[in-house]
Amino acid sequence: MAITYQKALITANEQMTDTVFLLKAQWSAPTQPGQFFMLRTWDKAPLLSRPISVHNWENGIVEFLYEVRGTGTDLLSQAKAGDFIELTGALGKGFPVENISGKVAVVSGGIGIAPLYYVVRALVQKGCTVDFYCGFRDKPYGLEKFEALCSNVYLATDSGNYGVKGFVTDLLQPEGYDAVLTCGPEIMMEKIAHKAMAAGTAVYVSKESHMACGIGACLACTCKTKGGPKSVCKDGPVFKGEDIYADC
Ligand SMILES: Cc1cc2nc3c(=O)[nH]c(=O)nc-3n(C[C@H](O)[C@H](O)[C@H](O)COP(=O)(O)OP(=O)(O)OC[C@H]3O[C@@H](n4cnc5c(N)ncnc54)[C@H](O)[C@@H]3O)c2cc1C
Numbered sequence: 637m638a639i640t641y642q643k644a645l646i647t648a649n650e651q652m653t654d655t656v657f658l659l660k661a662q663w664s665a666p667t668q669p670g671q672f673f674m675l676r677t678w679d680k681a682p683l684l685s686r687p688i689s690v691h692n693w694e695n696g697i698v699e700f701l702y703e704v705r706g707t708g709t710d711l712l713s714q715a716k717a718g719d720f721i722e723l724t725g726a727l728g729k730g731f732p733v734e735n736i737s738g739k740v741a742v743v744s745g746g747i748g749i750a751p752l753y754y755v756v757r758a759l760v761q762k763g764c765t766v767d768f769y770c771g772f773r774d775k776p777y778g779l780e781k782f783e784a785l786c787s788n789v790y791l792a793t794d795s796g797n798y799g800v801k802g803f804v805t806d807l808l809q810p811e812g813y814d815a816v817l818t819c820g821p822e823i824m825m826e827k828i829a830h831k832a833m834a835a836g837t838a839v840y841v842s843k844e845s846h847m848a849c850g851i852g853a854c855l856a857c858t859c860k861t862k863g864g865p866k867s868v869c870k871d872g873p874v875f876k877g878e879d880i881y882a883d884c
């Protein structure tokens with residue numbers, strides 16, 4: 637699929653929580669669930685564009701769900717409908733939806749929920765049954781859309797104010813699922829991958845990494861895999877769990 641660079645018109649940039657925003661922009665070229673874009677709304681500084689996953693792509697609109705962490709995402713949060721955003725993408729290898737069937741567990745931690753809505757949509761569209769497991773520190777966000785599509789939604793929070801008190805890693809029992817898909821903090825994905833591998837269930841993880849070019853040219857995002865060093869931006873961000881976590 638061709639990588640495109642384009643200035644895209646922002647149609648909305650809604651604040652969902654104190655730190656989480658949902659930006660929508662016009663984008664007609666196809667994207668795959670699990671892919672990401674390098675994006676920027678600023679001119680010179682910071683130098684690098686920032687990688688953000690596709691949260692959804694539908695009817696010529698691409699959506700990004702993002703958390704303000706530093707300078708780039710703070711500038712992004714200041715963009716308004718009617719402004720333009722520079723998008724390069726869609727980049728990377730996403731979830732292999734074509735190889736997944738049956739009963740699927742999708743597991744998120746915090747802002748790791750961002751790339752998972754689009755893949756849930758694609759899986760449900762092809763006839764999979766999807767259970768969604770999510771963990772948040774406290775108040776959850778963005779769950780309504782998952783509740784509308786998934787057979788079950790299981791919620792864990794660190795605070796215990798919403799759902800079950802504890803970690804989402806404790807909620808998931810991978811036995812009985814045909815596949816597990818996950819995105820979230822590294823420690824969470826590692827636990828989920830090990831549980832799934834122990835149960836003999838296929839598992840796919842969407843990895844995060846510091847990035848510079850986003851297209852496999854600078855080696856800033858190299859990670860260890862069973863098959864040797866790979867770039868998260870070009871060979872991933874989605875990998876088979878066994879390629880990352882099976883003693884490499
Ligand atoms: C493939 C991919 C997809 C992503 N998708 C999303 C998404 O959908 N929604 C979302 O909110 N975030 C996503 N991220 C993370 C997002 O790219 C970073 O939060 C963002 O680049 C931070 O930029 P900043 O200028 O705001 O922060 P900076 O000022 O650059 O950094 C602030 C802090 O965040 C840390 N940080 C910055 N970038 C990363 C990173 N890539 N991984 C780990 N820590 C980092 C820095 O070390 C620093 O402590 C994704 C990252 C990757 C690699």
Ligand code: FES
Nearest residue numbers: 848850854855869
């Ligand atoms: S960000 Fe340059 S190789 Fe991945």
